[in-house]
Each structure stands twice: as C-alpha cells, then as structure tokens.
Amino acid sequence: MEFLASILPFAAIMGLMYFMMIRPQKKAADKTKNMLSSMKKGDGVVTIGGLHGVIDEINETDKTVVINCEGIFLTFERRAIARIKDLAVASTIETFETEPEDSDLNR
Incomplete structure (x- = not known):
C-alpha cells in the first residue's frame, strides 16, 4: 500500500505534464499538417x-x-x-x- 501511495503523486505529475505540454503540441502539429495539406x-x-x-x-x-x-x-x-x-x-x-x-x- 505504501508503494502505491508513493507512486500515485508521480503518476499524477506525469498525467498533468501530458495534458499541459504534450497534448497541445500534438494539436498544433496536426493543425499545421492540415493547413499545409489544404493549400x-x-x-x-x-x-x-x-x-x-x-x-x-x-x-x-x-x-x-x-x-x-x-x-x-x-x-x-x-x-x-x-x-x-x-x-x-x-x-x-x-x-x-x-x-x-x-x-x-x-x-
């Protein structure tokens, strides 16, 4: 149980990092790709x-x-x-x- 309690904050930080950094970059890259293909x-x-x-x-x-x-x-x-x-x-x-x-x- 202590193991789960020590990993839970780390997993929460990784999840937050994904939604704050990686996901917006992917959306911007997809938007740019769509723009370039629609020229x-x-x-x-x-x-x-x-x-x-x-x-x-x-x-x-x-x-x-x-x-x-x-x-x-x-x-x-x-x-x-x-x-x-x-x-x-x-x-x-x-x-x-x-x-x-x-x-x-x-x-």
Whole structure:
C-alpha cells in the first residue's frame, strides 16, 4: 500500500505534464499538417520569414511551393509556410482596367 501511495503523486505529475505540454503540441502539429495539406493554387500565404504572396504552384514530390510575390516567383519548402491568409483578403487583389473619360482625352 505504501508503494502505491508513493507512486500515485508521480503518476499524477506525469498525467498533468501530458495534458499541459504534450497534448497541445500534438494539436498544433496536426493543425499545421492540415493547413499545409489544404493549400491550393491561388491561396494567399505568409512564410515564416514574413514574406506575403500567392501560391502559383505546388510540387508534391519535392514538397515545395512556388509563391508569386508581385511578379517575383520564389520557391519555398512547404513547411516554410506559416499561415494561409483569409480568402477574403487574398481575393481582393484584382486588376482593373479603366477607360479614360472624355474630359481626360481633351487635355
């Protein structure tokens, strides 16, 4: 009985350590893995270095991503992607063509 009483606090500490340290790390790793597997062409992303761009190409065999940063194409490893921007933010980048008004042509 004394043996059980001496091991019980140690087991409680180990259980607490699991729920406070190991479990949150596993959840974060699973979340990152799901994020990286759900990336697709056209998604706005931010790298771990803070570079913002849009995914142009995903290479599954090399596990690399080509990012378009305002016309400059850079290749990164998939794990270098820190987060995917909201689709609403990424889709606001559009090119608009405007025709000059008649008053602008007469100048």
